[in-house]
């Protein structure tokens with residue numbers, strides 16, 4: 001027995017080491033204890049290793065990784081890391097264990113949820129990429145920064161990756177592109193800049209949130225993924241026109257958020273292919289042209305925001321016929337006409353057309369402003385004029401309306 005051995009040498013040392021052992025048992029200190037025998041100058045074996053008893057070797061392997069990461073944390077106002085002691089990693093706040101996919105009797109750290117923990121650390125490198133069985137990583141609203149290690153591409157099971165609302169900056173973490181299982185990517189509310197790889201838009205993701213960064217690039221021509229249902233590019237500096245491929249090949253989208261960018265050109269009629277869309281928001285860009293009638297095909301649409309652009313012409317009645325629409329915001333454009341169905345939506349507060357050029361309605365632009373805008377010819381390089389009235393779906397309600405004799 002070690003303790004008996006020590007006792008036979010110096011009794012004071014026994015006292016110190018015994019205290020250390022008790023502290024270790026209580027989980028108050030987890031650093032390996034390196035005691036030097038002052039008499040013979042021989043190092044004693046570290047005692048802490050003997051008291052940590054892990055439920056699975058996978059936990060023993062990640063233990064030093066977690067402890068090393070803990071030491072890099074510079075701020076922990078909620079006292080989260082106080083719980084990161086001892087061998088029961090599965091009880092640490094923010095850590096969750098499960099069996100990995102390849103072994104149902106094993107226990108491993110399978111997910112991390114640090115959402116709202118307000119932790120600060122200069123990097124996740126050496127931590128995140130050293131947790132080989134991780135499937136979910138959520139770290140929303142912390143103060144993590146630095147760069148994302150290229151080693152995250154080696155995590156075979158990681159499919160949800162959320163580092164939103166942190167202080168990451170620099171270019172898009174390119175290693176994300178090589179993550180084999182990724183389906184949910186959320187890097188919004190950071191300070192990433194530059195461009196994102198065009199292939200990001202063809203990766204088989206379910207959700208892509210890159211809003212509220214400083215990405216500046218022309219939207220790539222080929223945007224296609226038939227798995228994606230949430231796409232949020234808002235509050236960046238994307239420019240160019242919205243490529244028709246988005247609508248054609250992302251027909252599973254339920255939410256498409258393009259607002260607050262520098263997008264130009266017209267809305268292509270392919271927008272009518274977004275049959276699953278519930279929210280479509282391209283507000284505050286520089287889009288122009290008449291609205292495509294094909295918007296009338298988006299039968300699930302509840303929110304349509306195109307405010308703050310340069311759309312003009314008549315608000316298509318077929319859009320106002322959409323049965324689920326609860327909020328149609330077209331304010332701050334240059335529309336000149338609304339029909340009776342749209343007028344009904346204005347009256348019941350669904351349609352907002354303030355600050356347009358519609359004669360007879362309140363809160364419109366000045367005559368001078370409207371004349372100045374409408375006297376300049378506008379072109380849509382990306383859309384053929386005759387396609388604006390093309391409707392790529394069967395709308396019996398609209399058809400019967402067209403065939404009905406005019407009330408006058």
Ligand SMILES: *[C@@H]1O[C@H](CO)[C@@H](O)[C@H](O)[C@H]1NC(C)=O
Pocket residue numbers: 056057058103104105106107
């Ligand atoms: C599964 O994990 C357990 C616990 O770590 C281990 O004892 C066992 O050998 C593993 N089985 C295989 C087939 O690797």
Ligand SMILES: *[C@@H]1O[C@H](CO)[C@@H](O)[C@H](O)[C@H]1NC(C)=O
Pocket residue numbers: 305327328329
């Ligand atoms: C409708 O949507 C606009 C733009 O997204 C928003 O500003 C407004 O508050 C919404 N109106 C209602 C009543 O929800």
